[in-house]
Amino acid sequence: MPPKTTKSGKHFSDLCSFIKDKCNDIKSDNASIDDTLTAVNDRFVRDSEKLTESEKTAMNVMCMLMPMVDALISSKRDETLVLHETKINRLQGGMRNNEYSMDALAQYSRKENVRVSGIKEVNDETDENIIDSILNIGAAMDFQLNPVTIVDAHRMGKKSPGKTRQIIIRFANRATRNRFISNRRKLKQSEDFKGVFISDDLTPLRFKLFQMRCSEGEYSENDDSLNSDSVSDVTRSSNGGNDVNITQSDTESEISFSDSFLKIKVLSLNVCGLASKLGNPDFVEFISLYDVICLTETKIDKYDVIDVDGFSLLPSVVRQNCKSRSGGICVLVRNCYYKYVQINDQITCPSHCVLWFTIDDKLLFEKTLFGVVYIPPENSLYSNIDMFTEIEDIIVDTNLQVCLLGDFNAHTKNANEYVDIDNHILNACNIANDDQNLINKLHILEECNVSPVRYSKDNGKIDHYGKRLLNLCKSTQLFFVNGRFGADKGVGQTTCNNSLIDYVIITPELFRAIVDFDILSYDPILSDVHKPVCLKLCSNIRSDCVQCGVTGSSRSDCAQCADTTSRSDCVQCGEKSDNESHIKPKWFRDRAAVFQDNLDVNKIDELSVRLGDIDPKNTNIVTINDIVENCNSIIKNAAECADMLIKTTSNVKKHGCKKYNHCKKYFNSECYTKRKAYRKAKKYHYRVRSVVNHNDLVRKSKEYKNILKKQFCEFQKAFIGKLRGLRTSDPKSYWSLLNKGCEKGLYGMLMDLMAWPTTKEITPKGESGQRHLLVPPTCFLTLHLVNCISTK
Numbered sequence: 001m002p003p004k005t006t007k008s009g010k011h012f013s014d015l016c017s018f019i020k021d022k023c024n025d026i027k028s029d030n031a032s033i034d035d036t037l038t039a040v041n042d043r044f045v046r047d048s049e050k051l052t053e054s055e056k057t058a059m060n061v062m063c064m065l066m067p068m069v070d071a072l073i074s075s076k077r078d079e080t081l082v083l084h085e086t087k088i089n090r091l092q093g094g095m096r097n098n099e100y101s102m103d104a105l106a107q108y109s110r111k112e113n114v115r116v117s118g119i120k121e122v123n124d125e126t127d128e129n130i131i132d133s134i135l136n137i138g139a140a141m142d143f144q145l146n147p148v149t150i151v152d153a154h155r156m157g158k159k160s161p162g163k164t165r166q167i168i169i170r171f172a173n174r175a176t177r178n179r180f181i182s183n184r185r186k187l188k189q190s191e192d193f194k195g196v197f198i199s200d201d202l203t204p205l206r207f208k209l210f211q212m213r214c215s216e217g218e219y220s221e222n223d224d225s226l227n228s229d230s231v232s233d234v235t236r237s238s239n240g241g242n243d244v245n246i247t248q249s250d251t252e253s254e255i256s257f258s259d260s261f262l263k264i265k266v267l268s269l270n271v272c273g274l275a276s277k278l279g280n281p282d283f284v285e286f287i288s289l290y291d292v293i294c295l296t297e298t299k300i301d302k303y304d305v306i307d308v309d310g311f312s313l314l315p316s317v318v319r320q321n322c323k324s325r326s327g328g329i330c331v332l333v334r335n336c337y338y339k340y341v342q343i344n345d346q347i348t349c350p351s352h353c354v355l356w357f358t359i360d361d362k363l364l365f366e367k368t369l370f371g372v373v374y375i376p377p378e379n380s381l382y383s384n385i386d387m388f389t390e391i392e393d394i395i396v397d398t399n400l401q402v403c404l405l406g407d408f409n410a411h412t413k414n415a416n417e418y419v420d421i422d423n424h425i426l427n428a429c430n431i432a433n434d435d436q437n438l439i440n441k442l443h444i445l446e447e448c449n450v451s452p453v454r455y456s457k458d459n460g461k462i463d464h465y466g467k468r469l470l471n472l473c474k475s476t477q478l479f480f481v482n483g484r485f486g487a488d489k490g491v492g493q494t495t496c497n498n499s500l501i502d503y504v505i506i507t508p509e510l511f512r513a514i515v516d517f518d519i520l521s522y523d524p525i526l527s528d529v530h531k532p533v534c535l536k537l538c539s540n541i542r543s544d545c546v547q548c549g550v551t552g553s554s555r556s557d558c559a560q561c562a563d564t565t566s567r568s569d570c571v572q573c574g575e576k577s578d579n580e581s582h583i584k585p586k587w588f589r590d591r592a593a594v595f596q597d598n599l600d601v602n603k604i605d606e607l608s609v610r611l612g613d614i615d616p617k618n619t620n621i622v623t624i625n626d627i628v629e630n631c632n633s634i635i636k637n638a639a640e641c642a643d644m645l646i647k648t649t650s651n652v653k654k655h656g657c658k659k660y661n662h663c664k665k666y667f668n669s670e671c672y673t674k675r676k677a678y679r680k681a682k683k684y685h686y687r688v689r690s691v692v693n694h695n696d697l698v699r700k701s702k703e704y705k706n707i708l709k710k711q712f713c714e715f716q717k718a719f720i721g722k723l724r725g726l727r728t729s730d731p732k733s734y735w736s737l738l739n740k741g742c743e744k745g746l747y748g749m750l751m752d753l754m755a756w757p758t759t760k761e762i763t764p765k766g767e768s769g770q771r772h773l774l775v776p777p778t779c780f781l782t783l784h785l786v787n788c789i790s791t792k
Helices: 007-027 033-050 053-108 127-140 174-182 184-189 204-215 248-259 281-287 335-340 386-397 423-428 433-439 442-447 464-476 508-512 559-563 589-597 601-613 621-641 669-687 691-729 731-742 747-755 783-791
Strands: 113-117 150-155 167-171 197-200 234-236 242-244 261-270 292-296 311-313 329-334 354-359 368-374 401-407 502-506 514-519 533-542 576-585 645-654 759-761 770-772
Touching: 007 033, 007 053, 033 053, 033 691, 053 204, 053 589, 053 691, 113 174, 127 150, 127 167, 127 184, 167 174, 174 184, 174 197, 261 401, 261 502, 292 368, 292 401, 311 335, 329 335, 329 354, 329 368, 354 386, 368 386, 386 464, 401 508, 442 508, 502 508, 502 514, 502 533, 508 514, 589 621, 601 621, 621 645, 669 691, 691 731
Parallel strands: 261 292, 368 401
Antiparallel strands: 113 167, 113 197, 150 167, 234 242, 261 533, 292 329, 311 329, 354 368, 401 502, 514 533, 576 645, 759 770
16 A cells, blocks of 8 residues: 555645746746745745644745756747847848838939929919029029929918928939039029028938038038938938937047046935835945935934935925825935925925926036925825826926826836837828927937837736826827836836836936946845835036145146036035946956857867866865966956956045944944844845745844834933932033033924823723823824934
């Protein structure tokens, strides 16, 4: 008889069968690897209590192997994507060549045509009147035209009041047309036809190139290159517009131009309660890495004093008339950039869902309106669909560049937030090229090498808020940065569990100023469930002007400042900086084949033989270092041949660089031990993303936060007790501390605190006793108060 199956063994076999079925689904393309991993992890968490210790160990090993399987499948998927991208590029190249051929044919058919502009249009004008005007122009140029040589002549476009339409002329032969064109300079000597201009009849593609070359001063009157049969410097974008190719030298100059300016790092984070997190040194140390800190759902009120060393607080948005603390928005700006930030009281939302501020064009290349958004969940008591209408009205009324960031609580999946209007429709409506660019701004994304396709890992349905947010973007021509730029390009990382609800939404022109965009890993210390969103912008201030090294001198003594900003606009952070260049490796997927071909097979074989001859028991550090050096040289040489080693320049702070001091008076050895365990769990979770490591990270972070809270409460009680005793035992020291606290505007809070009774009898039903109230419920001693006075 077969052995009996126990209950726990049955659960384990069911779990193995479930994993086998999921793998079969992947084989048959009925499920993705991400969905399978999520389902297996959820099932393991649900049934883990029913398994024995050995079965749990086996399942842990399987969960640890899952990311490796995911990596193998991802690498195979990447190879397939590269193959498909190559095919798509070939197809696009073929289509582009066909468009060039069609454009060449269209231009060839126009070689007998000439356009004339500036001839006044009269009422009831006929073709005979137009031909008479052309003959008069020929006479003014000392060129006798025969009416027989003119096949046709008529006005172009629809008639509109106050606008003179062009005349197009088709000659019988090219010789007559060329002589007519060559004599057009003589019109400048005629007073009657001084405002008349004669030009070639160009296709829309060549006319766009003509405008660009004129703006750059590269086109002369005798230049006939645009009328040739080929176009090499113009490409057709996917939306039908025309773009000029950017050569490699242009790209390199643009990159070096970007590197020579300061980068403004903007952080967007839903903190879910700010006052408590300011007591955590890791949280303060993290947000201090950024220049503009946008925090939502802060849950602060009028008694909270938000103070971060080196930053200035903008007027916060506090939710009014609520039963408990909720909502709230606050923005912290680094002190050296605070003078460029302005708060406009006229730009406000009645629902207080957005904090609006502007950054001057002395810091950014264009004056930009920033809106930090927190919209409550759709089923919340404070939710209101009119919040999107309020935001839309403000954006429509402004003529500035716009950047919205924060928690929108809207699920948009990967739906398009724009309306793609075909240029053929716009041409059929007789809309000029300049007006077409205003109506359809997708060409700006093409110029910035940003894909119109937006990626998102949020597989949830588009909710009501999501539809309203998409309509807002369509009506105001705003675009999502998520899934399109930086490290999140082609990814669309989720920001809250398995949902994407934290966005950065900008006007398309701002893509030119974005340097990087990333959604960082989840950290329980920073937020309950949300991930930080980081946006890096290129500023208008040179990086060598952080502190120019010109002290006590005028603007003319600073060569860098003389070209960009005035001496007063230089950012002086109290730190000296120096540019240091170093080589940084960067992997390029399209150069993988070149890298592989340049790996020295002979050296690899020699290295393999040496590794086989090594005796692990009799080896030394010199031999190990030599082998590692040989291995590094093989990889480095291949990377150099594949151009994967990039020279970068970074600013190295020197001489008195101020670091954040997290050594609070209540941060004792217990806090240090818990923090060390938390950071270790965070490192493991970053390396291997599994349910076990995630749960361990959450558990260690809670322990770390609890010990911090406990130590701070004990420190707070001891400090307040000493302060009360000091009032009677040593009044001089007491008032000295009180006056130091008043430097931060805390005098009123201290007086309320001292006037409150130390104890209050509270006798619940069925019980007796006393409870000590150290602080009044209406005006409590904040973390800022204790830190401010105790440190002094």
